[in-house]
Amino acid sequence: MELPGYEIQGVLGQGGFATVYRARQLAVGREVALKVDGRLLATPRDRQRFLREVTAAGQLSGHPHVVPVYDAGVLPDNRPYMVLELCPGGSLGERLVRQGPLPPKEARDIGVGLADAVAAAHASGVLHRDIKPGNIMVNRYGGIALTDFGLAAMPRPGQELSVTREALTPAYAPPEAFRGADPTPAGDVYSLAATVYALLSGRPPHHPDDGTHLSIAELIVRHTWPYPALPGVPAALNETLRQAMAPEPAERLSDAGAFRDALAAVDLADPGGFGPAPGMNTLATVPAYRDAAPLTVPPAPVIAPAPPDRPGGGATTAPVAPGGGRAGRSRSLLIGALAVVTVSVSVTVTVLTYGNGRQPDGGRDTDARSGASSSASATPSAGPGFGVATTTEDCAATAVDGLGGRCTATPECWSGITDISGIITVSRADCQAEHVWETFAIAPLPKDGQTNNARDLVKHPDVKTLCSQTVMADSLSADGRTLARTWDVDVIPPTASEWDKGLRVYRCVAAAETDNGRKTGSQFAVPS
Template identity: 55%
Template sequence: MIVGGSLWGNSEVRTELPEPPGYRVVEVLGQGGFATVYRAHQLAVGREVALKIDSRVLSDTRDRQRFLREVTAAGQLSSHPNVVALYDAGVLADGRPFMVLELCPNGSLADRLRTSGRLPATEARAIGVRIADALAAAHASGVLHRDVKPGNIMINRYNSVALTDFGLAAMPRPGHELSVTRGSLTPAYAPPEAFRMADPSPAGDVYSLAASVYALLRGRPPHYPDDGDLSLAELIVRHTQPVPDLPGVPPALSEILRHAMAADPADRMPDAAMLRDALDSVDLGTVPLAGPSPVRPAAEVPLHARPTVPQASATEPEITAAAETVPATIGGRRRRFAFVGVPLLALASAGLAVTGFLALQDNDSSDDTKASAPSTSSSRPAETRGGSSSAGVDFTVPSVTDGCPAADVAGAGARCPATAECWGGLVAISGLVTVTRTDCTKPHYWETFAIAPLPADRMTNNQHELKDHPLLLRLCSTDVLTRSRKGSALAIPPENWETDFIPPSPTDFAKGVRVFRCVGSVSGGELAGAKFRPGA
C-alpha cells in the first residue's frame, strides 16, 4: 500500500507500508528500536487495532523462540480485563513477525505522568490493584513479565489500565533450563537482583510494579533524585538503600510499597496476589496526594526527539552495552572479570530513557546461586586464632588458619574459608562489583582462597581504589594461590591460574562488612569441583 500526505505530514513523502492480509494501515502510532506500531483497521470485523510489526526477521531459532514466547504469554492472558488483548499474530512475507493488539488510544501511564503530573493516592492505589491482579494471573499461568513500568501500562478507550509488552516475558518450567538472555530491561524499575544476574521470579515483577506505583505517586522512580541526574553505577548502589519516603502519601500505603520493594527478595512480598490484597485493603484516609504539575519520569525521558508512542507495543530506543572480557592486572598477573561497558552518555545520565544493559541469566540453579556476595545473612563467628589484626572481624563465613597459606602473609590478618566457596562471573561497574555465589559441584569461574580485613588505610568497597594496595597485592598473589591448591588443582601449572579479588558488596559494606576475598580461576576456562578447600 502506498501512503502519503497526513500519515507522514508531508505530501511529497510516499512510503510503502506492509499490510498483513485482512488489515488496512491508517497511520504510524510510534516507532521504537525493535518495532513499529500502526493504527490499522481489521477489515473482517470493522474495528481499529494496533498493528505491531517487528523490525527483525525471524532468521534463527532464538528469534523464533522470542516471538513465540511473547505471543504465547500475551495470548494466555488476553482475556484478563487488565491485560492488553491480543487478537492475531503471524509472519509477513518478508519474514518479520507481527501482532494485532487492542488499540489503547489514551497512551500509557508514562504519557500521563509527562502531561498531567503525579496521580492522587486513590487512583495510583487502584491502578496498582488492577495490574497486580493481572500479574497474579500471569504468574498463575507460569508467565513472568519482567518489564513492568509506567510505559508498559496502557490506558484503553474506556479509561481502564491494561498491561502490555510481553516481549521480555519468561515462562520457566520445573526441570527445564531457560535460554540465557540479555534483556533490554529498564534499570529504574528492574529489581535489584536483576543487576546480579539472578534468576527471574515473581518477586521481581512485584518489585517493578511497586516501583511503578511509587513513580505514579512521586513523579519519578524510587531511587531517582528530583533532577533525574543519575548514573547507572549510582543507581545500582541506590537499589541497596532504603526507599525514600513519599511526602503527603498515607504512611500505610508507603509501607506497603516499601515492603514490596525490599532489596532482598527474601524480605519482599513474595507474589503479586499479596501485593494486590495489601493495596486493596489499605486505609488511605481522607487526604489523597494531588499532582500539582506535570513531571517527566526520569527513566522515560527521551534521549533524542522521536515520535510519541501512544500505543506502547513498540520497544523504546535503547542503549545496550555488551558484556566483554577485559584484561587487568593484580600482582603482575592477568585477571578476568565481566565489565559492563555502558556508553559515556548512558553513564552520565542513565536517568534519560536508558533501557541499559542487564544480563539476566535464566538458567536453573540451586539456592546458592541466588545469593549476592559476599553476604552477612549466613554469618557465623570465625575461629579466633591468628594475628591480632583479625581480632573482632566478622569474616561472614566460618574460616580457619590451620592449613591456610594466606594466614602466613604478615600483617594481613587473613584466613581461609572452612569449606569451598565458589562464584560465577564478576561484574564491575565503575569499581563496584557484583558476583553470584554458586554451587562448587557445578561449573564455576572463581573460588575463594583467602579472606582478609580491608586495609586500615583503605576502607572502601571500590575495586579501583583497592587493586593497587600493597597488602592486597601480596595476599591475592599467584604465590599464595599456588600454595593454597589442593587435590586435582595441583596438576594445573601455576602459570595457568589467574587471581582476582571481591570487595564487599554495596549492601554488605553499608551493613559494616569490612572484609574482601582473594579468588582464583583457570585462564580461559571454568573450574569443576573444589580446588582450594574441602568441598561443602
C-alpha cells in the same frame, strides 16, 4: 510495511527494537496497534517458541487490566509481530509528564488492578519483566491496562536464552537484574511497586526531585539505598511499597497476589491504618478480575529417606531431569536503556525463548513446560491404584524392570503444563483436537520418592529412567516417528486433588517439536 488482512494507516511510535503502526483489521473493521519487532527469529525453534509463548500470553487477554492480544505471527523476513488493542488514551507515563502525580486513592486503585493482572499472568506462567508507567495504557473507555508482556513462559532453571534478553528500563528494574539474575515473579513485584511509587510521586524511586538524569552506575548504587518514604502518603501505603521493593527478592512480598491484597487493605481515610479493599469502578467498565489461580500453593510432601536395604537410595541431588544432564553456562545481561521515566508510547517487543537443554545423548533439562491454568483429576477406572485403566500390552514402559511402569489403556492428552515452585497444574485435552503433551507411561511413585513436587520428582533415578528419551522413542507409533524428528519429555506428578484421593502415580509425557508446538491425534496409542 504490509501485512495481509490489515490496512496500515501510519506510525504510532518507534523505538530501539520495534515500530508500532496504527492499522485497520479488515476482517472485523476495527482499528488496532500493530507492533513489529526489528529483531529476527533466526531459527525454526525460535519461531516455534515465540508462537507457543505468545499463545500463553494471549490467554491473559480476557483480564480487564491487560491490553488484549488479537493476533501474532512472524513476517517473511523473520521479524515477529503482535496485533494489540488500540489504546487512544496513551500511557500513564505520558500522563505523569502532562499532569504530574496521581492522587493516592487513584494510584492505589490502579496498583490493585495491575497487581491482579500480574498475579493472573504469573499463575499462567508468564512474566512481564518491564512494568513501568509507559507500559500502562488507557483504552478508549478510560480503562487502565498493562501492555507489552514479554510473551515468554515462566523461566525454568537450566534453560538458556535462544533470543536476546529484553532491554531493561533501569529506573524500574529490580536490583538483581543488574547482577545478571534471571527474571522472576519477584522482579515483577518490585517493578510494579516502583511503578505505583512513580504514580504517587511523579518520578521513579531513588531519582532526584529535580529530575536530574542518573547514570547506570549511579542508579545501581541507589538501588541499594533504603526505601525513600513518600511524604503525605499514608504510612500503611508506604510500608506496603517498602516491603514490595526490598532489595533482596527473598525479603519482598511473596507474590503479586500478596502485593494486590496488601494494597487493597490500605485505608486511605486513616493516615496510618488498613481498611477494606477498594472498589475498582474507577479503573475500568468491567468488574475487577478475581478468578486467577492463586500463586500460593500448599507445601509439597518431602521425599522420604531411602530404606536401609536400597543401595545408594534417595533422590539424587544433581538438578537433572529425565534423560539428560544439565548444561550450565554463564548468562549475560544486556542493559540497553537510559535510566529515565519512559514518556512515549511503549514500542519494545520483548522475545525471550529457551532451548530445551537437549544434551548430545538426546536428554533434556528440567522444566521446559508450556503454560496452562486448570487442574485435572484422574477418573477412577479399571487400573488398581492408577486412577485410570492401564495395560501392559505393547507397552515399552513395562519392559523397564522393577519400576511398575504401564501404559494408559486409551490415549491421554494434555493442552499444557504449569509449574509453580514444582507444583503442577494441567489441563486435559481431546486427543483428536490440538494439544501439546501426550502420556506414554504411568507408574507408582518410588517408595523413597513420595512427593507431588515435580522439581523433586524429576531428580529421582527411577523417574529419570522411565521418563527418558529411550522409553519415549520405543513407545512412539509409526505416525509419531514421522510427525516430528524431535520430542520433548516431561513428568506430571500427582495433582493436589489426586494426592488427596490417595493416588500416588506419576506420568511420563512427550511433546512433538512441530511448527506451532501443537499436534492432533495420538502418537502413543496402545491396542486394546
